[in-house]
Amino acid sequence: MSLQGSEGCLRKEGQSSLSSQGQRLIAPCTPTQAFMAQHGVRDPNVVVDVGCGIGISTRWIAEQFPLATSITGLDLSPFFLAVAEWEERWTC
Numbered sequence: 620m621s622l623q624g625s626e627g628c629l630r631k632e633g634q635s636s637l638s639s640q641g642q643r644l645i646a647p648c649t650p651t652q653a654f655m656a657q658h659g660v661r662d663p664n665v666v667v668d669v670g671c672g673i674g675i676s677t678r679w680i681a682e683q684f685p686l687a688t689s690i691t692g693l694d695l696s697p698f699f700l701a702v703a704e705w706e707e708r709w710t711c
Contacts, residue, residue, distance in 0.1 A: 651680075668692045674703030
């Protein structure tokens, strides 16, 4: 997913709408993408997902940023972390 300045993000082909200038910019797709667009974050190398729960958001982050060298999910619940680890191990 590409980000364009603070104006928004580009969606995947077939999902975008054209602006008045013919650009494929839209409003940010998620709160995470909105934050990244506002702060100029493009391709992070290291990502920490605080409060990752069972890892759904962490796996989404990994899909969105395949060039990241480290993506770590943190949570206070040992149960949630065990479920996240099981999901990662058995669904890949």
